[in-house]
Each structure stands twice: as C-alpha cells, then as structure tokens.
Amino acid sequence: MSDTIDAPGLGDRRAVLPTASRSENLRLAFVYFLPNYVKGVFRSRPRIAALVARTDPARRGLELMRRMRRRHGRGPVLVRGTSGPTLLVLDAEDAKQVLAGPVEVYAVDTWEKVSGFAAVQPEALVASHGGQRAARRAFNDAVLDAGCPVHRLADRFLRVVGEEAAALLGPQAMEGLRPDVIRERFERAGRRCFLGEAAADDVEFSRLLDLLLAEANWMGARRWRTGRTRRIRRRLMQRQARYLGDADPHSLVGLFGSAPRGPETAPEGQVAHWFMALGVVHAAALQALSLLASHPVQYERALAETESADRAHGPRTAAGFQAMPYVRACVQDAARLWPPVSSLMRRTTAETRWRDAVAPGGVNVLVPAGFHARDGERIDYAHRFAPEKWLDGTAERDWAVSPFSRGEAQCSGMELGLQLATGFVAEFLRAGELAVAGPRLRPDRPLPHTFDAARLRLGVRSRRPAEGV
Template sequence: MSHLYSYSAPGVGTGRGTALPAASAAENLRLTLVYFLPNYLKGVFRSRPRIAALLARADTSRHGLEAMRRLRRRYGRGPVMVRGAAGPTLLVLDADDARQVLSGPVGVYAVDTWEKVSGFAAVQPETLVASHGRQRMVRRMFNDAVLDAGCPVHRLADRFLRVAGEEAAALLGPEAVAGLRPETLREGFERVGRRCFLGEAAADDEEFSRLLAGLLAEANWMGARRWRARRTRRLRRRMMQRQARYLYEADPRSLAGLFAAAPRGPETAPECQVSHWFMALGALSAVAAQTLALLATHPRHHERATEEIRAADRTHGPRTVPGFLGMPYLRACVQEAARLWPPVTGLARRTTGETRWRDSVAPGGVNVLVPTAFHARDGERIGYAHRFAPEKWLDGTAERDWAVSPFSRGEAQCSGMELGLQLATAFVAELLRGGELAVAGARLGPGHPLPYTFDTSRLRIGIRAARTPEEGA
C-alpha cells in the first residue's frame, strides 16, 4: 500500500495543499535495487569499469527507468516521495516539474546535497558544486569568468582546439587500426586537460592525473571509509602541491593564466576549483567514445559529419575557431551522445524552503532528484527517445526541452559546458579526419532502438587511413 505525505500550504491557493504520493515499501525496494544501488556501485565520481560492465549485462538502467515509468503511471504527473540514498527524496517524473527545479534559483533548489558534500570532501571540499550561499556565488563568478561560461567559443579556443587536435592525432596509427580502448581515449583527454587547464609544463605529469584518479575513486565511497581519511588527506596534499607549481608559474595560454584577472574574494579558493574541471573532462571522454561508436554504426550520420568536417577544413583550415563554428552537426552529435547516455544520470538538489508542486506544497529540507536519464529516454513523451537524433539539437527541439539536460540547466548549469563541448568536438573531429571508422564491442545501429545502457568496457574504436581510389581498385 502507498502512503501520502500531506503538507499544509498556508497563504497559498486554498490554504491547504493536497497530498503528495509516496512510494510503497515494495516500490522503494525495487527502485533501490534497480536504480539507486546500481548508480552507487558503478561509481558516482569515477567509473568502476568492471562493476559497470556487470550492471550493463543486467540492464539495470532499463529496469530503473521502467520502475520510474510505473510510478508515474500509478501516481500521476506530480513528484513521488521515495527513499533515496540521503533519505526522503522527491522523485521528479514530469517534464514541467523538471523545468521548475532546474530553472529555479539555487538559493531554493540548492546543489550542495549530502552526496556531493560527502564525496568532494575526499577530493576538494571547497569546490563550487559542494558550495552554497555566498561561497557558491563568489566561486561561481570565478568559474564563469575563467571558463567563459555562455560564450560560443572560449577566448583561448585557438590554442585549445589545436591542443585537442594534436592529442587526438597522436592516437592514430597502428594502435588505432587495431582499435582504441576507452582508457586510451581517456588518457588522451587527460593530456588535453593538463595542457589546457594547467599549461604545457603539465603535459606529461601523469602523476597528477593518477593522484586525482585515486581521490575520485575514494570519493565514490562518500566518506564511508573513515579509516582511510589520513591516506586521503595525504593524496590530496600531494596533488595540490603538484598543481601549485603550475598555478604559481601560470602559462598564459592556459586556464591557469586567467586566474589573476578573474573576480575573486576571500572565499573563492581558485586553486580548489580545478579538480572538478578534470572530473568533468573525464566524463566527456566517455561521451566522445560513445559519439564515435554511434557514428561508426550510423552511416548516414557519419557521412554528414565527415562532409561537414571536410567543408570546414577547406574553408577555414583544421583546428581553427571558424572551422569549429562550421561544424554544428558534429557538435550536435556529441550532445546527442550525452543525451542518450548522460554523464550524470540524475541531478540532485535539496530544498531550503517550501516548494509548490501544483496544488501541493513540500517543506524545506527535502531532497529532490531529477532523473536525467529517465527524461532523456522518455518514449511516452518524446518520439526520438531511443534513436540517434542529432538534428534535434540543430532545430532547437532538444535545447527547448529542459527535461533533456545532460549538462544541467539554469543557475546550476556547468560553467564549462561550452568549453567541454569545444574540446570533445575537436577531439572527435580529429579522429574522424584519421580515416575510416569501425567499432567492436557495441551493438548499435539505426535499425532498432538504442540500448538504455552503454557498456564501454569492451568497446574498441578502429580508425584506419582511408584507401585511395588506386588502393580500392
């Protein structure tokens, strides 16, 4: 039997709100087993590849989204109270409610949830995404300024596009012919990040990336392994010491070189914002691999993307800002891969005051979850849910749909979204320039719905130089 949470709404509407539905014990158990627990096990801050592969075989993503679909059919459009990882949580299953949360002020729908605060305590407790109030405001101003939030291209895009192209081109050759592994792509992205974020001096500093990876792996435990606290502090201290060298002698061609001119205050902690940028870039490397796999298995889309690259290169030259701006379709392919398999499957918030949900009112201090993977693949609402449809980003359909939010929306949208898309698009473009694509370890194609889960552990992206007409003969 389900339960009802009834909240009074003084001064709003009739003065009393109707009851908000709550999932039954059986429904909560099912949601925990097929959604909350799998997402925790596969790694919130850094993927655990072996566990992710096992969960993909069990198709937990599909089962989780089906469980949410059943909840919506039973309880209607409004949010449903469920038992989340951090306690009672409003599960937002309607697109209009998703827009209410994501377009709402972060002063009401705060982003510093228990999961983020607990996880980032191991990596960097003063990061933007674990901040609230004045601290968040000043840190957001700094992030927006350095990352050029909202700008179509970053002010250093000339160099950044060249760096992304160089690192992608370095992967071509015999290894690419045999098939690039996702880990290889991730390592290439890490080099891009070190060169663009910290400067050329950090290009070969694999130890920095190794230390950060260790911290992110510890963050997956969200503070549960307290006996490792001393080791974690030691790892963070070593990482910050390495990073400090690059920030002290800042390369003017890197993000570090923009720190001095960015707005800051006593609570900004500029050196503490970098870790999250690298974490986001790691997620984008998976998106790039998914984009390549989609293009390799969708010939029509692949032909259009490669034709666009050739045209942009002929007109503007490769690895240039005008060339990047001439590749909107390829950028849309990257966005579409992120929609199909979002880097973050759910956007968590906590309310700091009463919130209204049509004729119901919820008190402050309630957790709110917008399951982005559910909304992006909601076949009952969007006709392109389970197919590769980059054109929906070009015609504005996906952009207007706030429930489709692979990089969040509103005040909490990732400050580096545009920069991340620039780097990922440039990286994919360079690999497509390398020749013919082939893919192994993934069953994708235009003839049937795309899977809810993409297991990249067995993925291989093959790239070989295109044959000349003489070779083809």
C-alpha cells in the same frame, strides 16, 4: 490508490503528495540507486561498471519510473533516497521547475556532493551554497568563459586536443583502441589546456586525482582512510601549485589573474572539478564516435561538414569549430542518450509548490536525467541517434533533456567541454573510416539504455577511394 503524505497547502486547504510504496522503494533501490552507486559516482569502477552494465539497470530503472508515473500521476513522488526523503521528479514540467528554479531554493550542495568532495576538493563550486557559491561561480564562469560559444583560448585548445587525438591514429588505431588508452590522451590534453604545457607529462597528477576520486565514491564512509586521503590531497595540491605559481598564459590557470575573486573564492580549489568534468567530456566524445561509426547517414554528414570547415577555415581552429554545428550536435546527442550524470540532485531550502501540493523545505529532489532523455512516451526520438534535434532547437527547448544540467546550476564549462569533444571527434573523422566493436549500436533498432564501454574497441582505417578514382 497511491499512498500519500499530507503537506501544508495555501490558506485552509490540505494538499497531498504521492508516496512510493514499500515495494516500489525496494525496487528503486535495487535497479536505480544501488547500480549507480556501486559503479562509481565520482570515478568509474571499470570492472564493476562492466558487471552492472550486463544487468541493463538503466532500462529497468526507466521501466520502473514509467510504471510509477502511471500509478501516481505526474508527481513528484516521495521516495526513500540515499540520504533521506526525496522527491522523484517524473514530469517534464516539474523537471523544468527544478532546473530553472533559483539555486537558493533548489540548492546543489547535497549530502552526496559535500561528503564526496570533502576528499577531493572541499572548496569546489558544486559543494557550495550562498555567498560562497556566488563567489566561486563568478570565478568559474570567468575562467571557463561560461555562456560563450567559443572560449578565448579555443584556437590553442583545439590544436592541443587535435594533436592528442592524432597521436592515437597510428597502426594501433587499425586494430582498435581501448577506452583507457583514449582516456589517457584526453587527460594529457586536459593537463596541457588547464595547467599548461609544463604539465603535459605529469601523469602523477592524474594518478593522485584518480585516487582521490576513487575515495570520493565512498562518500566519507571509510573514515579510517582519512589520514591517507589527506596525504594524497596534499601531494596533489603541491603538484598543482607548481603550475599556478608560474602560470602558462595559454592555459586556464593563466586566466586566474583576470577573474573576479574574493575571500571565499578558493581559485586553487576549483581545478580538480574541471579534471573530473573532463571525464564526462571524454565519455561523450567516445560515445559520439561509436555512434558515428555505426550510423552511416550521420557519419557522412559529419564527415562532409568537417571537410567543408577545414577547407574554409583550416583544421583545429575556432572558426572551423564554429562551422561544425552538426558534429557538435552529435556530441550533445550522445550525452543525451547516455547522460554523464544520470541523476541531477538538489535539496530544497524552503517550501516548494507542485501544482496543488506543497512540499516542506529540507527535502531532496532528484531529476532522473536518463529517464527524461529516454522517455519514449513523451519524445519520439528517445531511443535513436538524433543530432538534428539539437540543430532545430527541439532538444534545446526541452528542459527535461539536460545532459549537462540547466539554469543556474548548468556546468560553467559546458561550452568549453563541447569544444574539446567536438575537436577530438573531428580529428578522428579526418583520419579515415570509423569502426566500432563491442556495444550493439544499430540505426534500425532502438539504442541500448546502457553504454558498456568496457567491451568497446574503436578503430580507424584508411578511407576507401571512391569508385572510378
């Protein structure tokens, strides 16, 4: 029998929630919480992440959670999390309950986010609750065109991301591009799209933000560095203010004037998180390109779709992007296979019911996105590259598959991020044949649980002419 805790039920009934054993908590700490923490929550620590990848913690964590579900039932299971008692959600229906639930009950401003963003952007949407969150969400939704398939500035943004991708496709691409080189181009595209053309070469802005995100990884533990952190943030905000004061109308900051705002909106406090999310977009695009380079069937379909869209609408256009649903689906499935955020954290503000059990308010809830996306006991495409599952609605209908979260807490910039990533991938497809070295990604074998970007080299060579031409 599993350990249990009493929780007040309805009426005169007593309900129970299963509780992880001491050994399960210990294993969970070492194979799940600790690896995710040490490799960097807000900003990847490349060298440490490479060392962690060798131990394949994602696979070990998935196996442990599968054993816990078999032992305890559907759950959720009460575990010791990084910031106190945490409900570990191991059932797909329970995951939907959390993600589809109101943010007033399943709040997003957990201790990890609040303490981490205190160093970077304390006014960020993801560290807000109540009226503050409502005001900041409305602003973010308006500027980022949340819920719209195509952003109003999509034509310009796709041109920018195409230009930055094309700048990588010279002789160096024949030899193989390193992830950090690709990331630098993505950051430049982000500065042009988010802050305007004047910020294109402002690498100091990106450097300062990197320093803050690196400090955010410590979640306030290094109090002796508070003064230094404040000085860095002040310098970052001063540089950012240049672009907000004389805003480029073809950038996101140029849309601030038409977005709803109030006393608690803090428009300037939302920008840093967009750049942090850009790292997620970069990772998804890199993973999608690596998968396409190693999966000939999917590559040929994506290439044919890109060429057809270019013929009909021209390259780097919003209409062309809309004609490339399969390329977009490749990005989505890459993010499913290796979620940019492996743990979706919430905190409850009231009692929550889980079938016959009731949990008190004030506990954390963890939806392990990586576990649910690779749950081979539940989905038949768990460990293979399956963009078609996004086209036929299978993945979209499955709330437990949530690389960009779901419901009221879904990222406001999800659609925009997918546009940028799709445009970047399409530019590589136009350039020639893709080649990848490093990660072992084979279509005839289950894909690895961990994507080790440190060893990745992404190449593009001239496309071979068809036989007889």
